[in-house]
Amino acid sequence: MLRQQDVGHRIVVRRIVGIREGRPLFSDALGELVELSETHLTLATAHGPLRVPVTQVHRAKRVPPTRRPTAAAVVALERAADEAWPAPTRGRIGDWLLRSADGWTGRANSALPIGDPDRPLAAAVDEVERWYAEQGQPAMINTPLPLAAPVGTELDARGWTARPPTLVQTAPLPLPAPSSVDTPPAAGRVELADGQAGAAGGQAGRWESVVVELATAPSEGWLAVAAGRKGGLPDAARHVLTAVDQVRFAHGYVDGTLVAVGRGTVTGQGRWLGLSLIEVSPEARRQGLARQVIHELAAWGVSAGATRAFLQVEQHNTAAVALYQRLGFVTHHTYLTRVAPH
Numbered sequence: 601m602l603r604q605q606d607v608g609h610r611i612v613v614r615r616i617v618g619i620r621e622g623r624p625l626f627s628d629a630l631g632e633l634v635e636l637s638e639t640h641l642t643l644a645t646a647h648g649p650l651r652v653p654v655t656q657v658h659r660a661k662r663v664p665p666t667r668r669p670t671a672a673a674v675v676a677l678e679r680a681a682d683e684a685w686p687a688p689t690r691g692r693i694g695d696w697l698l699r700s701a702d703g704w705t706g707r708a709n710s711a712l713p714i715g716d717p718d719r720p721l722a723a724a725v726d727e728v729e730r731w732y733a734e735q736g737q738p739a740m741i742n743t744p745l746p747l748a749a750p751v752g753t754e755l756d757a758r759g760w761t762a763r764p765p766t767l768v769q770t771a772p773l774p775l776p777a778p779s780s781v782d783t784p785p786a787a788g789r790v791e792l793a794d795g796q797a798g799a800a801g802g803q804a805g806r807w808e809s810v811v812v813e814l815a816t817a818p819s820e821g822w823l824a825v826a827a828g829r830k831g832g833l834p835d836a837a838r839h840v841l842t843a844v845d846q847v848r849f850a851h852g853y854v855d856g857t858l859v860a861v862g863r864g865t866v867t868g869q870g871r872w873l874g875l876s877l878i879e880v881s882p883e884a885r886r887q888g889l890a891r892q893v894i895h896e897l898a899a900w901g902v903s904a905g906a907t908r909a910f911l912q913v914e915q916h917n918t919a920a921v922a923l924y925q926r927l928g929f930v931t932h933h934t935y936l937t938r939v940a941p942h
């Protein structure tokens with residue numbers, strides 16, 4: 601049977617899914633074990649999270665990992681991701697990072713427990729709880745797996761709750777051109793000065809006329825999309841979005857209307873292009889616009905010297921996971937965000 605040490609590792613679970621003619625029916629599931637409690641276990645499978653009551657588990661065991669990144673690679677990528685999404689209020693517990701941004705997004709309002717906290721684990725978690733209490737907000741901790749699995753075990757024992765898994769995915773740059781993935785929309789790119797992403801449009805088929813503009817600051821329209829997606833836009837959010845030396849805000853216009861957005865950053869000693877806030881208006885989806893936005897940001901990233909791209913996507917966001925898979929992204933590691941009990 602499984603133990604807490606198995607959290608963060610690949611396992612196979614044989615479940616009893618029914619009974620026919622007095623005999624049990626089995627089904628096997630393969631994935632990364634992200635949570636194990638007395639009553640259930642949660643697997644991150646290729647098809648999304650799977651929560652299995654332990655009463656249904658016939659057998660479960662660890663299986664050899666697929667090609668796994670080294671702990672150093674996970675740390676380097678997590679640090680590049682932190683630089684790409686910089687919380688304005690920060691602290692440290694040894695190597696652990698503490699981040700706060702008026703509650704805007706989990707990533708910017710959670711501790712990142714990688715490296716040595718310079719004190720016993722339980723004392724480090726106490727310190728995290730104290731720091732967030734001083735900020736007047738709930739304590740949250742992001743645990744990249746399997747690296748920070750022991751931290752997750754400590755938090756589970758304290759009654760913290762885990763949000764659904766987030767996949768950290770990577771792809772080599774340059775990305776395949778949209779034309780090699782599928783038929784591209786006719787599109788162009790325009791580099792603009794601060795916040796001056798203006799409208800441009802074409803005459804042909806409505807969505808084919810998209811023009812993607814990269815600006816060094818977000819327009820008000822771009823910020824409105826971000827606010828809609830992330831639930832408001834406190835002052836700290838502007839800091840998170842813009843306080844990166846190398847950043848571009850993609851604006852995709854059709855007939856003068858902003859229909860697609862995205863954000864690119866280059867961090868991690870210039871190696872990593874980070875993609876975030878990729879979003880297309882509902883009426884304009886499945887027309888290749890997201891692909892086009894990502895293509896333009898990736899081309900900029902390459903010109904800025906980046907050699908790999910990364911992004912974070914919630915595992916249950918099937919549309920986005922399908923999009924990224926199409927572009928060659930694969931999961932590098934996963935993380936769980938845990939929240940302290942109130």
Ligand SMILES: CC(C)(COP(=O)(O)OP(=O)(O)OC[C@H]1O[C@@H](n2cnc3c(N)ncnc32)[C@H](O)[C@@H]1OP(=O)(O)O)[C@@H](O)C(=O)NCCC(=O)NCCS
Nearest residue numbers: 878879880885886887888889890891913919920922923926
């Ligand atoms: C995810 C999202 C950005 C995709 O935008 P889009 O412009 O519709 O994507 P594209 O048209 O460029 O899709 C390219 C490919 O991705 C895959 N894809 C995109 N949406 C999909 C969906 N809903 N279901 C399955 N596959 C999908 C397909 O392979 C698609 O190619 P196809 O249409 O030829 O089959 C859009 O659904 C969206 O804005 N969602 C809400 C915001 C969000 O979740 N952003 C991602 C945060 S990480």
